[in-house]
Amino acid sequence: MAFYAWVIAEGDARGIRDCTLEALGEARALADGLAGRVHAVLVGADTGALAEQVKKQDVDGIYRLEHPLLASHVTDAWLVALSSFFAQQSPGLVLISATSMGRDLAPRLAVRLKTEVVTDCIWIKPGPTRDIRLIRPSHNGQFQVTFSYPPTGWLVASLRPGVVGIAPPTRSRLPQIITCTPELFEKQLAVKEIEYLPGDPRRIQLIEAERIVAGGRGVKDQAAWQAIEDMADVLSAAVGGSRAAMDLGYIPRSRMIGQTGTAVKPRLYLAAGISGVTHHMAGVEAEHLIAVNIDRNASIFRRATLGIVGDLYQILPKLANKIRALTGKDRKASR
C-alpha cells in the first residue's frame, strides 16, 4: 500500500509561510524513504496564488479547499473542512506546522480521524522497519522522545517551526491541482471571529517579532537612538538592543537581546552599532542579519548575511527616507 503524506499548508497575503515549506521538505524526505507521495492541502477563500507557489515545490498533488467561510483563521471552519476532506482520501500522515492554527487543529483532527497525534516534532523520518519515526522534545527540552508508527493508517503530526530549515526543492513534479468546495455552514461554527488585531511591533514581545531593529554601544546619545526607532517604524519592526543599549538607558530590560536578555528568532535582524560579542549573539538566531558598523573588524560581520561598513548616523536616516518614499509609510503620522 502506498504511503501518503498530506501537508496542510498555511499562508497569507505575503505567500506561503516558511514553516509550511519546512513541512513540505520534511514530508518529501519521509515519502522518498517510504516510496510514497506528498500532497499539499491549501485551505482558504481563494488559494490560487498560494497554489502557484506550492507548485514549485517537490509535491505530487495540490488540493485547494475553498469556501468563503474559510477566509477567517478560525480553527472550527478548517476542522470541519479538513475532516470531511480526509474522510474521502487514502490514509497517511497528516502534517501541519505547530503554529497557533496547527496546535489547535492537529489534536482535534486526530480525534475526528480516530487516530493518534504527535505534536511539536523536530524530526520525522523513515525507520529501519519501514515505520515512521517521530521525534519530539520533552521536559523543557532536556529529553527527546522517539515514537514509532506503522505507515498504514492515519496519523496526525505537527512540526515545530524553524527547526528543520528550508532546502530548495530538488525537482518540480508539475503536480495536478484539484479544487474542492467543502460543505460548510455557518451553524457548524460555534466560535466566531470578532476582530483580528495585527501585532503592533512597538508593543509585541521581542520573542514574537518577525523583524527587529537593534542598536548597541555604537549609538552615542538618545537623539541618535531616534534613527534606530525611525528605522524600526518604516520597517514595521520591533526595537531591541544589546546590554550596552540598556545600560545607556535607551531600552528597558525587557527589550534587551542576548544571553542574559531575550533570545530572539526574527526573520530580519538589523543590528546598528552592535559589535556582536558572543553574549549578544547567543540570543540571536535570525534568518537575515544586516549589520551596520563603522568598525570593519567587528565580529558581528561573521554572522551577518549583509554587512555594511559605515556610519549608522548617515546610513539609517537616508535608508529610512528611501523606504518611506517607496512605501509611503509613516507610522508615527498615522498613530
Added chain:
Amino acid sequence: MKLRIALCVKAALDPIQPLQVSGSPLLVQAKDPQPVFTISPADQAAIKAALTLKEDWHASVSALSLGGVECEDILRQCLAIGCDEGIHLTSEESNHFSPWDAARCVAAEIAKCGYDLVLCGTESLDDANGVFAPILSELLGWPLMSSVIELAINEKTNCLTTLRLVEQGARQRVACPLPTVVSIHPFGFSPRYISVLRFEETENSLIQRILINPEPKESSLQIIEVSPARLRPRRMVVPGAGLSAAQRMQMMMSRGESSKPFSKDKIFEGSVDAAVDRIFDYLREQGFL
C-alpha cells in the same frame, strides 16, 4: 444562575530537578526518590483566570487533578489560592496517563457534573504535548478557545469573548456560547501567590477523591526511545565549492553560519548612498519591502 468552572491542573514533574529515563513504558522520572511536582506556568495562569471570573461573576471554581498522591498537594495549593473545591481523580492501578486517557477520564467527570466552562493551561511543563484541551473539547463536543490571554462573559447572551494570541504579535478576538473549553496562555495572566496563612488554613481541607478505572486506548503509536536531547542538523543550501573542507565542515556544524571572517560579497564598503542602495536592494530581494 451561578457559573460553574472546572479548572484542570496537572501535577507536573519539575524539570529543574535531576531527571532520568527509567521504567517500562519508558518514562522520564526524578532521580530523587521524593520527586518535586509543580504547577506549570500555563496552569498557574489558568488558576488566575478562573479566580478572576470567580470574583467578577461570582462563579464557583472546582480544581480537578488526575494522577497519584502528588495531585493532593497541587490541589491544596489551588484551594489556598482561592478555588472552592478540589477533586482528585486517581486510579488504583497506574497513575501515568497518556493525554488521550487523561482527556477521556476528565471528560467523563466533567460531563457528569455539568460545568459551564473548562479552563486549563495551554501546555504542561513536563511533556508539553499541548493536546489535552483540544482533545477534551472534541470528546465533550464543546467549542475550543486556545491560547487565551483575556476573557469576559456576557451574562445576557451567555457568550464568552476572549482575546487569543496568534503569530507574530497578532491577536484575535473571538466569541462563542457556553459551555466551552478554554486553554489559557501564560502571557495573559500573571500567577497569584499563596499567603502562608492561607496555605496553613487549607492544609487539612478535604479533597474529594474519585477512583477511576480507565481502559487504556489501544494504540499503534509506540515510544521506542527516550534520550537526552540532541540537536538535529538544519537543512540548508550545500556549501559552495570554493570553500575548503574545514570551512565546509565549520559551516555545517554552525548550522549554515560559516566562520569564514569576511566574505567579500557579504561585506560592503563604500559611499553612504551606495551603502543605502545595497541595504535597500537586499530588503527588496528578500521580500521585506
